[in-house]
Amino acid sequence: MPASAxxxxxxxxxxxxxxxxAIGDAARGRAIVANRTLGLCLLCHSGPIPEERFQGNLxxxxxxxxxxxxxxxxxxxLVDPARLAPDSPMPAxxxxxxxxxxxxxxxGKPILTAAQIEDVVAYLATLREPGAAR
Amino acid sequence: xxRPARIWAILVVAGFAAAAxxxxxxxxxxxxxxDMSPALQAIQRDDMSNPAMxxxxxxxxxxxxxxxxxxxxxxxCHGAGESMRGVAVRYPAFDAKARTVVDLxxxxxxxxxxxxxxxxxxxxxxxxxxxxxxxxxxxxxMAIAPPTGGSLDAAAIAGEALYRQRLGQLNLSCAQCHDERxxxxxxxxxxxxxxxxxxxxxxxxxxGLGSLQRRIRNCMTxxxxxxxxxxxxxxxxxxVFLMRRAAxxxxxxPAVRP
Numbered sequence: 001m002p003a004s005a006x007x008x009x010x011x012x013x014x015x016x017x018x019x020x021x022a023i024g025d026a027a028r029g030r031a032i033v034a035n036r037t038l039g040l041c042l043l044c045h046s047g048p049i050p051e052e053r054f055q056g057n058l059x060x061x062x063x064x065x066x067x068x069x070x071x072x073x074x075x076x077x078l079v080d081p082a083r084l085a086p087d088s089p090m091p092a093x094x095x096x097x098x099x100x101x102x103x104x105x106x107x108g109k110p111i112l113t114a115a116q117i118e119d120v121v122a123y124l125a126t127l128r129e130p131g132a133a134r
Numbered sequence: 135x136x137r138p139a140r141i142w143a144i145l146v147v148a149g150f151a152a153a154a155x156x157x158x159x160x161x162x163x164x165x166x167x168x169d170m171s172p173a174l175q176a177i178q179r180d181d182m183s184n185p186a187m188x189x190x191x192x193x194x195x196x197x198x199x200x201x202x203x204x205x206x207x208x209x210x211c212h213g214a215g216e217s218m219r220g221v222a223v224r225y226p227a228f229d230a231k232a233r234t235v236v237d238l239x240x241x242x243x244x245x246x247x248x249x250x251x252x253x254x255x256x257x258x259x260x261x262x263x264x265x266x267x268x269x270x271x272x273x274x275x276m277a278i279a280p281p282t283g284g285s286l287d288a289a290a291i292a293g294e295a296l297y298r299q300r301l302g303q304l305n306l307s308c309a310q311c312h313d314e315r316x317x318x319x320x321x322x323x324x325x326x327x328x329x330x331x332x333x334x335x336x337x338x339x340x341x342g343l344g345s346l347q348r349r350i351r352n353c354m355t356x357x358x359x360x361x362x363x364x365x366x367x368x369x370x371x372x373x374v375f376l377m378r379r380a381a382x383x384x385x386x387x388p389a390v391r392p
């Protein structure tokens with residue numbers, strides 16, 4: 001069942017427990033991040049995904065995210081970035097309430113499911129190298 | 135990477151504004167024109183290669199064609215098309231008879247209904263865009279000069295609130311992209327400052343002409359919001375706000391965008 005804020009517990013700046021107990025898969029997570037209609041990450045971020053030519057520069061590169069943040073910290077940054085930075089343009093990937101005029105096709109659904117978020121967290125945790133210039 | 139690109143763009147804008155006889159971009163505002171490739175800029179500058187000029191020519195024919203139950207043409211009431219010079223740069227305007235704020239397309243449509251006694255073509259249809267493009271083209275090179283007044287001031291305030299409101303599943307406001315991140319790259323696409331200087335305009339992505347309302351609705355769809363319907367007061371309010379934000383900038387219709 002997607003997604004109400006009650007489904008997870010925030011401790012400090014992290015969500016320590018995997019959402020809905022899902023087990024992430026880094027390869028699937030990479031595919032989600034690379035997919036610009038599913039993850040949408042590369043609209044704003046760049047990352048070590050060389051086959052995707054058009055990447056954004058509106059946000060910090062994803063390279064090295066796994067050495068900067070724990071899995072729990074990454075999870076909260078995907079689930080509800082506004083909790084850490086209220087003016088952040090980064091969408092909350094696991095949120096369905098408090099939004100305006102959501103198009104009917106997306107209403108009541110989070111951008112990613114709990115399982116997909118766990119996949120992305122697993123992938124980001126593997127990103128240990130600082131980015132090469134691109 | 136970033137710096138030379140910006141300096142290059144400023145030079146280009148200054149050159150264009152000088153050519154159009156209007157103000158330069160010394161205050162940091164830049165038309166979407168400045169973010170385009172030199173090849174696309176050349177297409178906009180040259181009426182022989184600018185595809186939008188086809189709609190302008192069609193609009194000129196409509197201007198002179200008798201239509202509707204009244205059997206009148208635009209020219210029967212207004213005279214030559216040149217009489218429309220300066221009109222587009224002061225729209226949206228308050229329509230005293232209708233007691234509401236209308237954009238240029240809305241004003242033309244009222245003339246069509248009331249004076250020609252003709253029915254309204256669908257929003258974004260070819261005849262509707264063509265006549266709007268022809269009228270707006272008459273103001274090319276002029277400085278945007280939005281009118282003031284109670285209803286328009288109220289519309290501008292409402293429009294600014296809409297511009298700053300977060301929308302859609304992605305929960306982004308116009309301002310977050312067009313004020314805070316303008317000049318950045320959204321998956322390789324340069325984010326413009328969203329100045330409404332060239333509408334209706336030809337977009338390669340559309341393979342045709344489109345209005346400012348269509349552009350705004352596209353951005354709303356992009357953030358997975360339900361777009362306001364064509365002609366909705368919210369879209370007109372956003373237009374009022376965007377025109378004030380662009381006051382003094384050079385009018386480009388019919389512009390070209392990627």
